[in-house]
Structures are given as C-alpha cells and as structure tokens.
C-alpha cells in the first residue's frame with residue numbers, strides 16, 4: 001500500500017514508529033506492507049520518492065530538524081509548492097492526513113481531501129476539521145469514486161468508537177451516544193475530586209502536557225463540541241455547526257460543587273450528548289452506578305444507546321502519539337481488507 005503522509009508531527013511520526021515496530025507482524029498476519037512514497041510538513045520540507053522513503057531515515061531527519069536532512073536519492077524530489085500539489089502529482093493508494101485541525105474552515109486539510117478524492121486516493125485521517133464541517137459531501141464524493149474515507153482517530157484516538165458506532169452496531173437503531181470525549185477536563189475533574197482547586201488542577205494538567213498553554217478549547221467544551229459534530233455526522237448523518245450546539249465547559253465548576261456532588265453519591269463529568277435531534281456538551285452530575293461516572297483521569301468513554309443491544313460503553317485512551325497512530329493503522333488495515341475482498 002503506497003502512502004502519502006500529510007503532516008509529520010506527533011501523530012504522523014507515531015504511525016511511522018508503529019510501522020517500524022510491527023513491520024514483520026503486519027506483513028505476516030495481514031499481508032500489509034506499507035510504503036511511504038511522500039511526506040509533507042508545513043515548514044520542514046516535502047519529499048517524494050517513488051521507490052519509497054526509509055522509515056528510519058525519515059525519523060532521523062525530523063530529529064535533526066526537518067526533511068532537508070533526508071539525504072539525496074536517485075529518484076528523490078523535494079520541489080513541491082504545497083501538500084496539495086504533492087497529492088495531485090504523486091501516484092499513491094492512500095493519503096494519510098494529519099495536519100493541524102481547524103474547526104472554523106477545516107483548511108488546509110479540506111483542500112488536501114479534495115485533491116485526494118479528485119485523484120483517486122483513499123483518505124485516512126485524525127483531523128477533525130473536514131469531518132466535522134463537511135462529512136456528508138466528502139462521503140458522497142468518496143463513494144462516487146469508489147474510495148474509502150476513514151476517520152477513527154478523530155474521536156478518542158485509536159479506541160474504536162467510530163468503527164463501533166458505524167460498522168459493528170450497523171443494524172441497530174442508534175438512539176443516542178453520550179460520553180466523556182475530552183481527556184483534559186476529565187483529568188481536572190478527577191483532580192478536583194481529590195481536593196484540588198480548579199486553578200491547581202488546570203496547572204497540573206498543563207504541566208503534564210494534557211492541556212495547552214491556552215486551555216480554552218478544552219475547559220470551554222469546544223474540543224468536545226468539535227467531536228460532537230463528527231459523531232452527529234457519523235452516527236446520524238447530520239451536519240450542524242458549532243453555533244447550533246449547546247456548549248458549556250467546566251470553567252464554572254468549583255470545589256464546593258464537586259463536594260456537594262460527592263456528598264450526594266454523584267460525580268461531575270463533562271458529558272457530550274448526540275442524538276438525531278441535536279448535540280450538547282455540559283457538566284452533568286452522574287450517579288456512581290453510571291459506567292461513565294467510573295471513567296477517571298484522562299481516560300475517555302462513550303455509551304451508545306441502541307434499540308437491539310441496549311447500552312454499550314467503550315472506554316479507553318482519548319489521545320496520544322501511539323494511540324492516534326494506531327487509529328490510522330486500524331483504518332489502513334480496514335482499507336486493505338476491503339481491497340483484498342474485492
């Protein structure tokens with residue numbers, strides 16, 4: 001499988017590390033032999049080699065500061081004006097899109113998706129923007145061209161919630177999905193339950209690398225809201241805008257609120273809810289018997305409410321280099337299975 005990697009930061013490099021570690025197992029168990037023929041970054045260079053790029057040398061080049069440190073090869077090319085031009089010119093099977101997320105206009109990823117679909121390439125992504133804002137159109141375009149558009153990594157990294165909701169539970173009617181889909185805020189609420197103030201919990205989450213220096217997207221509920229848009233599209237086929245969601249973060253939750261919930265045998269969680277009638281993100285006091293109330297620290301979870309199977313809860317990591325790299329691998333293996341069965 002020939003791959004073009006768009007974005008070569010935490011997640012892109014995480015995928016390449018998994019390819020290195022598991023090359024033998026992937027070939028022996030699944031007949032899966034990935035070949036990276038091109039890589040694009042924003043500011044650290046673009047490479048194309050139709051003979052395939054060396055995984056070791058790619059990672060070494062990034063450690064040295066960028067793809068300019070990748071040594072010349074007989075058929076290596078570096079002169080591309082943009083990732084879009086790379087996708088349009090290079091022959092490959094799949095574009096793996098892991099450039100930065102933008103939830104206002106989805107660029108530059110949306111342009112990359114268009115280029116991939118117009119030149120007959122499957123797409124695998126962890127980038128929330130295009131899926132949140134344009135999934136129905138992209139899916140139609142992919143289907144019309146016989147292409148796969150897979151996005152497991154956009155919600156809860158490699159914990160399989162997209163595949164569970166869209167594929168494994170197909171045949172059930174999906175009534176609702178509700179969950180904890182932001183690790184930073186769940187970590188903070190757990191720390192506050194242990195007696196920390198909001199400010200101390202936020203500082204700790206930042207020190208551990210869970211929260212950004214500007215934590216607004218997490219604590220304001222907007223990161224979770226972006227994932228609500230994806231779940232709306234994936235599970236209910238609906239596109240809504242962020243403005244149509246009811247979004248409340250955890251900024252108003254105090255240590256006193258947490259203690260009051262504890263005293264009543266309940267626990268505060270930032271709960272995202274999605275159904276055919278809409279979506280929301282807000283702090284909710286859950287009874288301890290609710291499986292979501294037992295999800296602590298940076299762990300995430302989603303409960304799918306269905307007609308035939310009742311409630312099914314999937315619990316696991318919500319982010320991370322290896323965990324999101326795995327999401328991309330899982331999607332690539334799914335494409336491989338579909339291609340082989342044709």
Ligand SMILES: NC(=O)c1ccc[n+]([C@@H]2O[C@H](COP(=O)([O-])OP(=O)(O)OC[C@H]3O[C@@H](n4cnc5c(N)ncnc54)[C@H](OP(=O)(O)O)[C@@H]3O)[C@@H](O)[C@H]2O)c1
Nearest residue numbers: 007008009010011041042043044099100101126127319320
């Ligand atoms: N990290 C996680 O745990 C996680 C989890 C789930 C989903 N995601 C999503 O996965 C994607 C990648 O995340 P990340 O953590 O790997 O981000 P990152 O470390 O910031 O890496 C982003 C990469 O994209 C490149 N890039 C920027 N603009 C580009 C452009 N116009 N064309 C091509 N490449 C471009 C960057 O290059 P420069 O450095 O040269 O600008 C960098 O190589 C994001 O959409 C993120 O939301 C991440």
